[in-house]
Amino acid sequence: MLKIAVMIKQVPDSQDISIDPVTKTLNRSMARNVVNPPDVNATEAAVQLKDRYGGEITVITMGPPMADSALLQLMGMGADNGVLVTDRVFAGADTWPTAFTLASVADYLGGFDVILCGEETTDSSTGHVGPGIAEFMGYEQATYVHKVEYENGFFVVVRDIEGAEETIKIGKPAVITITLNANDPRNPTLKRKIAAYKKGVKLVTNKELQLDPACIGLKGSPTIVKDMKTVPDPVKNPSKPGIEELDKIVSVLIERGIVK
Amino acid sequence: MIKNRCATPPANVEIYKDLWIWLEQNDGELSRISLEMAGIGRKLADKYNEKLVGILLADENGERMAQEAIEYGVDRVIFVKNQVYRHYRTRPYADAIASLIVEKKPNYFVIGATHNGRDLASRIAVRVNTGITADCTEIDIDPSKKLLEARRPAFGGAILANILCSRHRPQMASARPGIFKPVDRVVGRKGEIERVENSIKEEDVVTKLLQIVTREEVDITTADVVVCGGMGLGKKEGFKILEDLANELGGIVAASRPTVDAGWITRDRQVGQTGKTVHPKLYIAVGVSGAIQHIAGMKSSEYIISINKDAAAPIVKYSDVALIGDAYEIVPRFIESIRKGKQALREGRASSAKK
Ligand SMILES: Cc1cc2nc3c(=O)[nH]c(=O)nc-3n(C[C@H](O)[C@H](O)[C@H](O)COP(=O)(O)OP(=O)(O)OC[C@H]3O[C@@H](n4cnc5c(N)ncnc54)[C@H](O)[C@@H]3O)c2cc1C
Ligand SMILES: Nc1ncnc2c1ncn2[C@@H]1O[C@H](COP(=O)(O)O)[C@@H](O)[C@H]1O
Secondary structure, rough: EEEEEOOOOEOOOHOOOEEEEOOOOOOOOOOOOOOOOEHHHHHHHHHHHHHOOOOOEEEEEEEEEEHHHHHOOOOHOOEEEEEEEEEHOOOOOHHHHHHHHHHHHHHHHHOOEEEEEOOOOOOOOOOOOOHHHHHEEEEEEEEEEEEEEEEEEEEEEEEEEEEEEEEEEEEEOOOEOOOOOOOOOOOHHHHHHHHHHHOOOOOEHHHHHHOHHHHOOOOOOEEEEEEEEEEEOOOOOOOOOOOHHHHHHHHHHHHHOOOO | HHHHHHOOOOOOHOOOOOOEEOOOOOEEOOOOOHHHHHHHHHHHHHHOOOOOEEEEEEEOOHHHHHHHHHHHHOEEEEEOOOOOHHOOOOOHHHHHHHHHHHOOOOOOOEEOHHHHHHHHHHHHHHHHOEEEEEEEOOEEEEOOEEEEEEEEEEEHHHHEEEEEEEOOOEEEEEEEOOOOOOOOOOOOOOEEEEEEOOOOOOOHHHOEEEEEEOOOOOOOOOOOOOEOOOOOHOOOOOOHHHHHHHHHHOOOOOOOEHHOOOOOHHHHHHEOOOOOOOOOOOOEEEEEOOOOOHHOOOOOOOOEEEEOOOOOOHHHHHHOOOEEEEEEHHHHHHHHOOOOHHHHHHHHHHHHHHH
């Protein structure tokens, strides 16, 4: 029996994000919300662990109330419980208070044998939240993992590093972060989805956690954004020659000294 | 108790000094990223009169690596020697480095954002209650307040955020690999090596390395011509025709992430947010849709040709030339045209030489 948590985040679909040509600001109003893709792989990894070794899966997200739809979707894939951590005081957090709040929730829920995360999010892409949670919890950790096995109280995982793939054995409890496409996530089933809607998600606010408001959210964030500039999209107006015009392209490449 | 944690800033930030970098090593060899960090570190240290300190955890090979780091611009290496540090493992590394930070109080700490670097940096930042800017692509120091200004792209590079960590120390950043350049090695350059004792024993470490399979790495970042294949190739064998195209152009084959994840090609060739950043003279994207995470890694290429069935694929609007059609039809014809062009060039040269 493994007590498994998966930390997941709802993010704007990165394909829908653009720079507004007039205001030069990030336009995310058109963006649909999706579960951060590697978090879906982390959930699949959790379901596979449960299938093989038995256990209970809780998917957890810190975010706005509408993020419950993400939890329900993953419960449809096979997670048993959903926990939505939501409170104004958690807003604006950088990685330190994000990891702190999520670790406090994991602690509040009695701790886990393993907490799975995605390798990184598409919106903040730091990959720092998982190891941060591990540090707050005092857990072992393994990042960039695409294969997890559980043997005699240890996790054996395969992780990617630059220039190599390593297999390591880590202790329990642990935080393991899963790479995008580490596995092939199953689709939610209708039956499970209906059950998920019936069951609903558990709400956790700071009433339950009792964290010092000075230490969480924007106030508890050591980093501050000094300024932000939008980088103009290097959008071009390409020529679209037909296949019979390839020779012309080659002459351009010759002019540019590329073909020589 | 987790409950009582708070990232309370230190009272006296003025006593924090020096610029630290992590000297990542693998099995007794300094990683390429360590030289890159020494490069940016040296620049900042010269510009703002800082001392550049490299943190090295290694076995007996550390002596040689410490000297090498000094030759690449580091002023002083703090070398913690122990067999346990032969391979990177989160806990023993984080424990040793966090206690060095508490003892020596560095003002800045920059770590290369490799997988191990990110794994380590985030753990340390939480331990010592400071902030960290992840994956920055520009680093500078505001000289008046001695603040680290770390710029990082978000949303696939659509915005660039300048992030400060003004009240906490050390001011930490992880830096994207392949962006910062090493300085030239000066053989025999002198520096200090401070050797620190550590009595950790292998029995104390829970994590064990069971197996490591290394890959021969190719460097796609320095090629003048990059030919990148995507899922549109439909199969692993599709990369063969790209190999021919790349050979014809004296270039190198690269790939989008899902083709790597599918095992069609090795990870060292991946372009993008979670892969490499390239800026060749010519980038040819074949069967690549141009997702924001892909564009992040190639948009500063000088000239971009895309080959895609779909005229509405996002890659098209980033291209100088968009060839709309089937890759298997276009690529062989393209190769032919290049051969013809080269032939004509040679004949042209030959005839002008005769004159
Ligand atoms: C956290 C995270 C990190 C990521 N990091 C990266 C990264 O570093 N690099 C990266 O590349 N991606 C990355 N991605 C994935 C990215 O979002 C896209 O999924 C990916 O880039 C798409 O790859 P593709 O263009 O090869 O495939 P697809 O999007 O499937 O596109 C295939 C294209 O081929 C075209 N096509 C099909 N058949 C043919 C044919 N016969 N001839 C010509 N064209 C054809 C299609 O029209 C289509 O445009 C990341 C995603 C996440 C969530
Ligand atoms: N707000 C959040 N709620 C739950 N999990 C999160 C949250 N933010 C980040 N995570 C987890 O941490 C991973 C890495 O996120 P990041 O450090 O933001 O790149 C994600 O893939 C999630 O698993």
